[in-house]
Amino acid sequence: MSEKAARQSLVRLSRTLFERGYSVGSAGNISVAIEDGLLITPTNACLGFLEEERICKLDHQGRHLSGDLPSKEIFLHRAFYATRPSTGAVVHLHSTYATVLSCLPDIDPENCIAPLTPYVVMRVGKVRLLPYVRPGDPAMGEMIRELEGRHAAVLLANHGSVVAGKDLESAVYAAEELEETAKLLFLLQDRQPRLLTLEQVDELVRHNPLNARSRTDEPRG
Secondary structure: OOHHHHHHHHHHHHHHHHHOOOOOOOOOEEEEEEOOEEEEOEOOOOHHHOOHHHOEEEOOOOOEEEOOOEOOOHHHHHHHHHHOOOOOEEEEEOOHHHHHHHHOOOOOOOOOOOOOOHHHHHHOOOOEEEOOOOOOOOHHHHHHHHOOOOOOEEEEOOOEEEEEEOOHHHHHHHHHHHHHHHHHHHHOOOOOOOOOOHHHHHHHHHOOOOOOOOOOOOOOO
16 A cells, blocks of 8 residues: 555544544544655554644654654554554543443453454454553553564553554454444443354464464564
8 A cells, every 4th residue: 555545544544533533623643654764653643634744654663753752652652563563553441331341340351342243353363451541641551562472453541442453444343343342342231242252262363364463473573
């Protein structure tokens, strides 16, 4: 994808997320890899009203090349690109139900999105809960690096979700799937829902046409 096409897609998909309530105000940030660096939504920018020419461009070393200043959470984006070679885009949202889930004290930090549906397994995979740190704290990126590429998605405690994908559309779709599953978990919280079995999950991973979990990735440090 050319830089121009990447900018256009970033504006279009960010606007659809905003219009459907996945992001409010200036919350959330999205990045996409391009040949000579990285495009990322600017700090304090609303995803519903991005301007192509104001999108921040960084080189591969993280140096600012053009556009507005990058999101203060650039650290978490760069950590995914550094540790998951297949990453082509990263989506960070404060969507309602994923954020609700990230605030609950009794979720499993090793796997905080239960396998309710095949598509959350295929598009998102196993989701880790990371401890709370102040937004913009570089420690956020360090925590993701410590995962060594084993997860394509995380929940940030009391904050929201971060999802990496092979391209921008894949990352957006996975972030949407995570939010929808968090909503289902919330709606079913007083019930005892039937989850997919370990055997069913393993079968989905082995025969995953979406390759969402990127099990063949060699993690990078």
